[in-house]
Amino acid sequence: MIKDVGAVPTVTASGRATRVRLLSNPVKDYAWGSRSDLAALTGRPVPAPGPEAEMWLGTHPAGPSLLAGDGRSLADVVGADPLGQLGPATVARHGERLPYLMKLIAVAQPLSLQVHPSAEQAAEGHARGVYVDPWPKPELVCALTPFTALAGFRSAGQAAMLLARLCVPALEDVVSLLEAGSPVAALRALLERPEMVEQVVWAASAVHHPDYDLVVRLARRHPGDPACLAPLLLRRHDLAPGEALFLGAGVLHCYLDGFGVEIMGSSDNVVRAGLTAKPVDVEELLRVLDPGAIPLPVEARDGVYVTPSPEFRLRRVAVDGEVPLDGGLPRILLCVEGRVRADTLDLRAGESAFVPATHPPVTLSGYGLVFCAEPGPADQPGVRAAR
Structure with a gap:
């Protein structure tokens, strides 16, 4: 990986230095994963030794990103200085946690038939010991290659x-x-x-x-x-590269094939009804299933995929020259094409970086394609108070 050399740190009110930092991200080896997509993107030999299903970029305890060359997890860095890393606005709305989880998802075989609970169902189910997280898991998938999903009745x-x-x-x-x-x-x-x-x-x-x-x-x-x-019983959705699909709580779905970028609430709450060797809970799935919940095709507006979710917003940034990004938000940048510089940090395809909220506005330069994850705007529908 390219190391973070020469990045100019800034200093938060707590006295901690913050800067754009290169990330090292865990890869999940679920059986349905591809042996080529993630390996090819990150410049490793193809085929990979085994299936590679998802790369996680974020702070979720089941797979937090690490700071490259440092060894600390992004979760530990955020936990040590939430105001400096997340910013006061994000902390006020979502608490001292990064509210989103970004993923690369490489589907070679169909996933399980599944659904995600709402915020209220997640909190109640977590208290009962049914869910691993007290948070909902709305999600958006944006295709990098042709991507096929079954979603909604x-x-x-x-x-x-x-x-x-x-x-x-x-x-x-x-x-x-x-x-x-x-x-x-x-x-x-x-x-x-x-x-x-x-x-x-x-x-x-x-x-x-x-x-x-x-x-x-x-x-x-x-x-x-x-x-x-x-x-x-389900609708089929065929996404071309750049097209996206939003799945809120209660939407029955199953991804069939393709390679894409996902962004979701930072939660691993999944209820499965079959097509998997993982635990199945038909009764819980039928309880939280909402037959009226509709999957939403989402078109990018000026490169931004707008959804009802307050936890996240996704930007698709085509870089050809210089592109400024405002400060004030905790962002994860993921390069999927070309070579792009985020201030003084170079990113090649498959590399990613974390930008603290207290870092000054970042300029992306060079030539390539970058996905940018950030919290949803304050005026986004569905915003709720932090727990």
Whole structure:
């Protein structure tokens, strides 16, 4: 990695020096990860020795970033000087914690069928010992390559038609529930009857259609798992590079393939219903699922992806010359193309840096593409008081 040489430190009110610092970020080796995407971006040999699913950039305790060449975690640095690192405005709104978590996500195989709880559900569930964090996990994924996701219920009529076309008697009650406008009850009926998976998959394999082909593909990877039938109830979203999708609380979803940048509330609260070897909790998923929650395609406005989430905002910055960034916010910069300088720190593709809130405005220069993570603006809908 390029080391942080010559960066000019500033001094906070507490007397601590702050500067733009190069980060070293953990990579999660989940089984669904790619052996090429992250390795290629960071200039390592392809294929990687094993699957590389996510690179985490932030302070979450399950995988905090480290300061390159220092050994301290970003979480420890923020904890030692929250006002200097986060700024008074962020501390006042979110407490003494970085409210967002940035990720690179490399999907080679479909993820689990899952949902995330709301702020209230997360706090209540954490108190019960169900969730690891007391925080919600709204998220935005922005495609770096073509990216495919299933998210949100398709119309009940369309889902009923897809199931009815298979002519499987065991599905008749599920079709009736959909026709009655009860998608959650229909989902429960699918998930609680693994005995019908084989005959439904057999029927799906006889009809050449992308929705049925996906059921067959999932069944091959997760034989006997009734969650492989759930895609017949869900909407498909195909993102081109630069396009983004926002998922709020209660949205049932499953990422299928692609490479992208994610930003989310700094939480690891995930409730799964299947398509995974990780713990599954169908009852909790059905409890927090919101059938009316809609995934939102998000277009960048002047490079900014605006969402309802107060925890984060994502910028996509095409650098060709000089681009100024205002001060006052704790930011993580991630270079995904070219070579970009953040003040005196050089970033190549796959490298990242943390900018403390008390650092003066930063100028990005050179040529490349940088994603910038920061807290959402104060006037963003849904802002709530810090705990």
